[in-house]
Amino acid sequence: MAEGQFLYLGSTVEEKEPEGEAWQTLLLRDLVLFSLNALRDRKLRAALTIIGIIIGPAAIVALVGATEGYSHSMTEQFENMGVTTLMVNPNRGVSLTAHDVNEIESIPDVQSVIPYYSVAATINYGGSSTSATIMALDMDSLGVLFPDVTIADGKLPSHTEFTSAVIGFQLANPSDPETSPIKLNQVVTTSQSTSSSARFGMQMGGQTNVATRSFLVVGMLDEFGQGLFINPDDTIFVPLTAGRLLTSSTDYSGLYVIAANADVVTSVSEMITNLYEDDVRVMTVSSILSTVQSVTGGMSTMLVSIAAISVIVAFMGIMTTMFTSINERTREVGLIKALGHTNRTVLLFFLTEAILTGLIGGVIGSLVGATASYLVVSMLGGSFIFGGFGGPSGGHGASQAQSLAITPVITPELVLAAILMATAVGALAGIIPAWRASRLTPVEALRHE
Numbered sequence: 251m252a253e254g255q256f257l258y259l260g261s262t263v264e265e266k267e268p269e270g271e272a273w274q275t276l277l278l279r280d281l282v283l284f285s286l287n288a289l290r291d292r293k294l295r296a297a298l299t300i301i302g303i304i305i306g307p308a309a310i311v312a313l314v315g316a317t318e319g320y321s322h323s324m325t326e327q328f329e330n331m332g333v334t335t336l337m338v339n340p341n342r343g344v345s346l347t348a349h350d351v352n353e354i355e356s357i358p359d360v361q362s363v364i365p366y367y368s369v370a371a372t373i374n375y376g377g378s379s380t381s382a383t384i385m386a387l388d389m390d391s392l393g394v395l396f397p398d399v400t401i402a403d404g405k406l407p408s409h410t411e412f413t414s415a416v417i418g419f420q421l422a423n424p425s426d427p428e429t430s431p432i433k434l435n436q437v438v439t440t441s442q443s444t445s446s447s448a449r450f451g452m453q454m455g456g457q458t459n460v461a462t463r464s465f466l467v468v469g470m471l472d473e474f475g476q477g478l479f480i481n482p483d484d485t486i487f488v489p490l491t492a493g494r495l496l497t498s499s500t501d502y503s504g505l506y507v508i509a510a511n512a513d514v515v516t517s518v519s520e521m522i523t524n525l526y527e528d529d530v531r532v533m534t535v536s537s538i539l540s541t542v543q544s545v546t547g548g549m550s551t552m553l554v555s556i557a558a559i560s561v562i563v564a565f566m567g568i569m570t571t572m573f574t575s576i577n578e579r580t581r582e583v584g585l586i587k588a589l590g591h592t593n594r595t596v597l598l599f600f601l602t603e604a605i606l607t608g609l610i611g612g613v614i615g616s617l618v619g620a621t622a623s624y625l626v627v628s629m630l631g632g633s634f635i636f637g638g639f640g641g642p643s644g645g646h647g648a649s650q651a652q653s654l655a656i657t658p659v660i661t662p663e664l665v666l667a668a669i670l671m672a673t674a675v676g677a678l679a680g681i682i683p684a685w686r687a688s689r690l691t692p693v694e695a696l697r698h699e
Contacts, residue, residue, distance in 0.1 A: 285603035288575070295571060296607065302560075302567040303611025303675070304618060307668035309557035311619025311660065316626040317550045318659040334361075335395070336507040336519055337533045344529040345501040354507055357521050359514040364391045364506040367493030371442040373421075373486065378430040382421060383485045384440055386493020389416075395506055396474060396482055404434050404469035412492040416469035420483040432467060439464045440486070442496065463496060561671065564611070565679045572604055572683035583690050593688040600684035601677065608676020612669035619668065623658035 289296040338354070340346045351363045367386040372379055389406045393399055402422070407414035421432045432438060441462050465488060474482045494500060507522065509515045519532050576583070583596060 281598055281602040282606065284599055285606045288579075288603050289607065292575065295574070299567050299571045299607055300611045300614065303564040303608055303672050304615040306557060306561040306564050306675075307612050307615030307672050308619035308622060309560055310554055310671075311616050311664060311668050312622035312626055313553035313557060314550050314664055315620065315623035315658040315660045316656075317553065318661075318664075319623070319627065319656050321547075322659050323656050333512045333535050334509040334515055335535055336509065336515065336522070337504060338507055338522060338526075339504040339531045339533075340501075341529055341531060346505055346530070347500055347502065350502075351505065353525065354505065354522060357518060357525070359510045359518055361508045361510045362391070362394065364388060364395055364508070365490065365502040366504060366506065367490070367497050368503040369440075369442050369493070369496055371440040371486075373432075373438050373440055375432055375436055375438040376430060380421070380424075380429060382418075383480075384442070384488060384493075384496065385480070385485050386488045386490050386496065388490050389487070391506075392416075392487060394508060399474055399482065400472045402470045402472045404467070407468050407489055409489050409491060411468070412489050412495060413465055414468045414489070415465035415492075416471060416487045417467055418471050418481070418483040418485045418487075419473040420481075421486065422470045434467055434470060436467050437464055438467060438486070440496070461496070461498075463492075465492070561675055564608075564672070565675050568604055568607060568676055568679035569683060571607075572600065572680050573686075575603075576600060576683050576687045580690065583687050587690070596690075597684045597688035600687050601680050604676045604680020604684065605673055606676070608673045608679075609669065611676070612672025615672060616665045616668045620658075620660045620665070623660060627656050627658055 338346070346365070348365075351365050354360060355363050364387055367384075369384040369386075371382060371384050373382045387395070388409065390409075392406065401416075402419070404416070406416055415438070417432050417438075424431055439462055465486070471482060471487075488496075497503075507518065509518045515534050519534055519537070522530070522532050586596060586599070
């Protein structure tokens with residue numbers, strides 16, 4: 251430190267030979283050292299105050315990180331389906347047939363229509379069994395429906411090979427070591443419930459039976475990830491003809507409609523809705539993403555508002571601590587001013603202490619929040635379960651639950667915002683106490699008991 255400056259640490263004053271008025275200028279280092287020594291001299295009070303500050307940034311980082319992780323995962327997985335994809339599902343009592351495929355294909359800006367059958371089944375193979383979804387569709391449309399899907403081994407069956415199948419990555423490479431993998435050229439037997447009531451099975455009082463069918467695995471897919479309520483990785487794909495045999499019906503579980511481009515998706519959706527009114531449900535990737543982002547945005551705002559309450563508590567805690575600290579150190583303030591320090595210098599001393607308290611609480615709180623965000627996600631099992639879509643439960647459609655893995659999104663911007671917020675709270679809470687300390691006169695301060 252240059253000559254003519256005072257180093258005030260706790261209650262120790264070291265005077266240097268003054269040279270002009272240079273001693274009136276304080277280095278930032280001196281302010282920080284002063285604040286650290288003041289906090290060290292009052293460890294318990296400083297620790298309790300910092301803990302009060304930690305709660306706010308920790309809650310904000312944890313909650314925002316978890317909700318952003320959910321939104322990011324949903325967006326990433328839905329985009330695997332392509333933003334031009336629409337899903338059309340029949341409502342109860344409504345059938346979708348080849349006639350409806352032709353009707354929708356005639357709508358302007360519709361590039362293609364992919365009918366499908368979806369069946370939840372138990373897969374038996376080589377003495378093992380597992381649950382999976384059987385999806386029957388035109389095999390040539392698989393790449394259109396799932397962009398970037400690739401064959402890891404084998405081939406895609408033709409439309410005439412209705413006893414052949416392609417399996418997803420998870421079925422060929424199960425994560426559970428106790429589950430046997432399905433191998434290429436292996437025969438698998440599917441078992442699913444059927445009903446004597448052609449449409450609604452048990453819901454209509456029909457007698458439920460179990461139908462079985464065998465398939466030869468001729469292809470395996472590379473890992474893809476969750477699509478639009480469909481996970482190709484744990485799905486068995488078979489030709490459309492096989493789906494008709496599985497369900498014993500010509501009524502499709504649903505239709506995938508591919509629009510010409512992203513700009514016409516909304517208009518195509520509206521035209522299908524106008525054509526069928528309440529007979530079908532039309533969903534688009536873009537509308538689902540918009541809804542998801544709107545919900546998660548609202549959740550983030552609500553959660554941050556709740557967490558802001560802890561920020562107010564921290565504000566009051568810092569202010570109370572600073573008032574108490576200044577009251578205890580009034581004689582020290584008088585000594586500083588008697589040695590020649592100005593009101594501005596005294597204000598900077600105590601304001602720096604408040605800012606440093608907020609900064610320490612913000613840094614620790616952000617680290618705690620980043621860790622807590624993973625705990626929040628783990629409380630949900632690390633995934634979000636949402637309902638799938640399928641046709642009626644009469645054997646030619648199934649409603650399944652899909653699991654979407656969630657990873658918290660902790661960005662540098664979020665951490666920096668939490669730290670700056672805590673620092674700003676410290677600064678605001680310390681202004682009034684620091685100003686009052688700076689207004690004390692040396693005589694008044696030194697006479698304080």
